[in-house]
Amino acid sequence: MxxxxxxxxxxxxxxxxYVALLxxxxxxxxxxxxxxxxxxxxGALHPFVGFTAVLCIAVGAGASGALNMWWDADIDAVMKRTxxxxxxxxxxxxGEALAIGLTLSGFSxxxxxxxxxxxxxxxxxxxxxxxxxxxxMWLKRWTPQNIVIGGASGAFPPMIGWAAVTGGVxxxxxxxxxxxxxxxxxxxxxxxxxxxxxxxDAGVPMLTVTHGRRVTRTHILAYTVLLVPVAIWLALTSxxxxxxxxxxxxxxxxxxxxxxxxxxxxxxxxEADKYLTERKFFKLxxxxxxxxxxxxxxxxxxxALV
Amino acid sequence: MIRAExxxxxxxxxRNVGVGLALTAFGALIFGLTIAxxxxxxxxxxxxxxxxxxxxxxx
Numbered sequence: 001m002x003x004x005x006x007x008x009x010x011x012x013x014x015x016x017x018y019v020a021l022l023x024x025x026x027x028x029x030x031x032x033x034x035x036x037x038x039x040x041x042x043g044a045l046h047p048f049v050g051f052t053a054v055l056c057i058a059v060g061a062g063a064s065g066a067l068n069m070w071w072d073a074d075i076d077a078v079m080k081r082t083x084x085x086x087x088x089x090x091x092x093x094x095g096e097a098l099a100i101g102l103t104l105s106g107f108s109x110x111x112x113x114x115x116x117x118x119x120x121x122x123x124x125x126x127x128x129x130x131x132x133x134x135x136x137m138w139l140k141r142w143t144p145q146n147i148v149i150g151g152a153s154g155a156f157p158p159m160i161g162w163a164a165v166t167g168g169v170x171x172x173x174x175x176x177x178x179x180x181x182x183x184x185x186x187x188x189x190x191x192x193x194x195x196x197x198x199x200x201d202a203g204v205p206m207l208t209v210t211h212g213r214r215v216t217r218t219h220i221l222a223y224t225v226l227l228v229p230v231a232i233w234l235a236l237t238s239x240x241x242x243x244x245x246x247x248x249x250x251x252x253x254x255x256x257x258x259x260x261x262x263x264x265x266x267x268x269x270x271e272a273d274k275y276l277t278e279r280k281f282f283k284l285x286x287x288x289x290x291x292x293x294x295x296x297x298x299x300x301x302x303x304a305l306v
Numbered sequence: 307m308i309r310a311e312x313x314x315x316x317x318x319x320x321r322n323v324g325v326g327l328a329l330t331a332f333g334a335l336i337f338g339l340t341i342a343x344x345x346x347x348x349x350x351x352x353x354x355x356x357x358x359x360x361x362x363x364x365x
Contacts, residue, residue: 011314012314012317012318013317014316014321015321015323015325018321018324019324048338048339048342052335055335114339115339
């Protein structure tokens, strides 16, 4: 090969393009909830081992994101929100995304198993499998309940963090799982209400497309009502405390109010103020999860100090 | 030697540097884990050509 042929017309990926495959923004929520699960668990982990565990969970979540982008490149290209992702925009080939996803999955699971225990590693492997295969390949294009069941993969990180410390599963870790699991549907359906055309164009059976927006509003309210007892129960367990209880009461009151407002209006009213209520509810949902897990952390710190 | 700086060279460099740093970080991770795991078990006793405190006669 001569120097003249060294530069081809093809785009070559930079390192940042590979990082984008790992969905860094989703990863931040995973890191936070996994860290809280790890810190509130009874028992002690060497700080460096704890750091490694959170890193492995984050990389595992990133790997499943890369596998998702490999499989979904066709529908990502159609949707405005996702058209700029590395694979549909042509910066990274689908094969590279698959290779990176599989490699990082293997490394993260094995490293977590070696650093902590094999239950935690098994849960991480199951999470990756659930997101990449059950959600991405199977549910997403098949049923409007896709995000309800798929939400389980986002709910596993605090449970993995807990398992890394204790080597087991407990009612507390199951409730942390349940909190994220029940929170996901209202969170995503609010997004689907104001990101109107995207899912329809891509042929993804979102509830808004298959059953209409009225049904979606009802579903948001129903899941929010079901979320409340989970949040309160979590606050009353051994990892809860006064701060968590106050946070749970305040946040759930606000969340219920938001869901009620969404249910209580029709498309005309929503069009009139450009989905202001739905957008507010979506923002609130992000704060809801962040503050809830933050409150658990505050209570855990308080218990450690007293 | 190529002197002209093409945009592709920048991306190639960023990729090489990124992979290099990732591998270095992985090495550091294994080293840190080794230290953490070994120090959790208390003092390490050697068996070859070293004195063994456990065998020392105490009076």
